[in-house]
Amino acid sequence: MNARQLILTGSICLISSLLLACGGASSTLNTQAPQVAGPTLRGTAAAGLAIVGAIVNVKCRSGNGATKTAIDGTFEISLPAGSSLPCVLETTNPGNSRTLHAIATSDGTINLTPLTEMLSTRLMLADMNKVFANPDFDTISKTATAGNIKAAQADVSAVLSGLLDTSSLSDFLSRPLKAATTANPGAGDTQDKMLDTLNLALANNLYQPLLNMLTKTTPGIMAFGRHGCVVMGEDGKSLSCSGPGLWETAARIDVFPAALILEPAGKQVITAKIDYLQNVEYIRQPVKWQVVEADGGSISSNGEYTAPSKAGIYHVRAQREDFPTLSATALVIVNTTSPGFVPTLSVAHHIVNVMPGGNIALKADINYPPNVEYLREPVSWSIVEAGAGEISLQGVYTAPTKSGVYHAKVQRDDFPSIYAVVEILVNYPPD
Template sequence: MRRPAKHVLLFILTFLILVMAGCGGGSAPTGSTAPHTISGVAATGAPITGTVYLKDAATREVSQTIAPDGSYSFDVTNLTAPFMLKATGTANGQSVTLYSEASGPGITNINPFSHLVLAQFDPAGAYDSATVSSMQNWGAAFNGALPALKTALQPVLSSYGVASVDFVHAPFTANHQGLDLLFDTVAITYGNNSLTMTDKSTGAVILSTPLSTSVSNWQFNMANVPRIGMQPMGTVFLYPVSTSVIAGGSVQFRGIIKGMTTPTVTWSVVEAGGGYINSSGLYTAPIVAGTYHVIATNPADPAQSSTATVRVIAKNYVNLQSDAGDYIGGGQNYSYTSSNAIITVTGSGGLLSVTVTGQQSWRGNFQESSSFSQLHTGTYSDVHRYPFYTPGLDWSGEGRGSNVLTGSFTIDRAVYVNGALTEVDANFEQHSEGAQPALRGQIHWTNLDTSTAPGPITPVPAELWQAASGATPATGNYIYLESEPGDYIGAGKAYTYTDTQVAVSAAGGHLSVNTVNSPDSWWGDFQTMNSITQLQPGYYDNLQRYPFNNPVEGGLSWSGNGRGCNTLTGWFVADNVTYSAGVLTSIDLRFEQHCEGGTPALHGQIHWAK
């Protein structure tokens, strides 16, 4: 029978206590600290901005704000050794929490390597649930594991000239030299009980191992260790050196000068119109897709610089061009982006599937060889209808599909990361029912495009309809309807309903309005775009009939007295909206609706307060 995990941990800790006793213990040097002080630096490639906590053997906890240079200091005169330390905050714009251990007063740094000593022992859980007995075990485990880790890390430490440096107990300065330079340039991450070390600039893996693997069996890929440790002072290290970003998006670059904290690097973009980078290294991509270059320069020695390549990728789109006489596209052209439609792309083996949900709805399938595990670039000519032929294609939508078809398609680009499709470019031509007119399409998709539709338009256009002065009640809740001659729903009449005749409810981005206690029965639905979760003041335009509307733009529907629209267009304006604890408490709304493509409009204005 397997022992419970806590018994295994106790066995490990007991073994380490015995090892430590046999080796004469593992007390830490005090350095230059005061006799009753624990001090050090909390850093990981940059000083940690945040808070450091110390918990003593009696589980008493104290804390303080970390100084700008990463330093901290605790007076432990009235506390009991050993001590657990936790630093939490941000460094280089990333959230970070690291742990360390102190057997007594002296220098104790908190950094990725101190954390690594404890990583296999679940430091977060041990700190949060510490007891008097577990504190003693924690200290023994740390001091027992530290020498072995120092030995295991020798290949990497030597590359930075710090083979003999005690990364926990020696004085430490965040100065882009030695050990700090190592933390600047090597990423150390944990996940799924594993440890990974990578070159920050290239992402090349230096070490990847389960935490359960003995440190004596770690295998480092020294070819992937950054060379900067052996380069002269003043050398610029830039990361990432190659990246992709969506058009108009941004990416954070980091640049350091070996051995120098001031001045910092200066930034520039090589190409005119290639985007903008600020003094902090935040790059904003241009709207035009292409390949651009960012340079980080040592201002004290401009000959020292480093260059990064940025591939700017266009936002997602699907474009369709239908010849006159083409049955599927109806002889129309269509253009979809993330701002006016939901574009979904999946790759499964040799099958590419595309769906578009916007003002219209479409679905396309492009089947390469069924034996493919991934999409391959190439052109497939004289193909027939999927799924009855391989290779095959099929594009359909708006209730129209082909019984038989011929055509061709091309996969221009297909990018995978860890087996998942992340980018694709494709185009096709389809002839339905043996006819000459064609439907042509272009598809571009990347998972980097996470943009959504903008919210309602503000300020609201002044020319939009609103009830004339005096047409609505001066006080109280009301629904006011004004139907133009020829409007089917309102039959060319005006209607007013007040107070107890008005019912309003809201859930998420949907508002429902209806009449009660009235001889007339009216129902109204007003739906926001899917990018917002509740009604916001503003103008919602280009709307279709709810609930069959384009989810990216929103919808509306007003019906009643036995009359409703099959199709409609229109808009609504939320002039005022208030919520309390997420519950709608008041709204002022007006709308315009055209039924069945007609010109006559139904207008409405609603005032409601809970």
């Protein structure tokens, strides 16, 4: 081998030594990529109080996991390498044996609460116990989109309206939650206090019917009334459908008292009375309260009215949510010189049915001031429209022969500013 050949051979050996050692010995290059760790899911399990020492099970498209909640209800699960989302989580509250579920579409925070159970149920339109027992991850992936999750939360919020205001909680699933504990009951954050309210508002016999209702395409109340089949739609509006009306069980709403006098900033609970139709499940009274005048004070979801500081005449309206066209109004007089006695007046029904030419006895109830004697009940009845029938001093109404909608007014004689109006539907019942 000449010098030129030696130089060439050495150069080739030098270059190739990156892969193979000169002289025939070989080295193996490791081309396998490092394994990526699986997702980590962490959150809090709570239902008014932290759920302590409960097993949290997780099933994912690939890979499963389990852990136990800590004394503050927190948990963390690091899934095996190669695991992939989405995942379904489940735990059982030992306090009431209720299972709680959530669907995780990304790693990070995911809570387990009654609100996540309701949201997941609404999202999947299914019993979450069955979903967890046999998860179809293709269906879960297609269903659990950001838009669908947002819509499901809005539906749950609408169903809970009147029981719980969830407007301050933007994300039921992944907003960090600090739960109260038995050792520190005041430690809970705003979300935890919301769960406390929900726990108190939902009696044991209402929780499961609510979940069952959320599996339906339209979560709301279906009822049959004067106008036929009525469905409370997802948008909160009344949707009509086919079906016979039941004239005998026409939907009604009444408020008690129907009229009262209060001092400025005075308080009074106004009660709504409705007819609950048979074979209809109600999770709460389907009534929405509103003060008609913008400066007329305020009213809570349970009917507690607080008068404004300014004297005047105001109105409080109670509206049926299952029959949105039906409402009843209470008259409130705020008077700076009001005596300690608060006069009230109520009617048995704000809406009544009667056949043309028929009779019906209308009734009003009042309260009596202390140490005052009356020879008769100090109320007077009158008909609002001309040609709308007749009414006696005792409130017996005789309808005209012509069908229509008429009104009777009842007024206190001792407090003439206090009155109520009854709507009278004069018509023949359907065949």
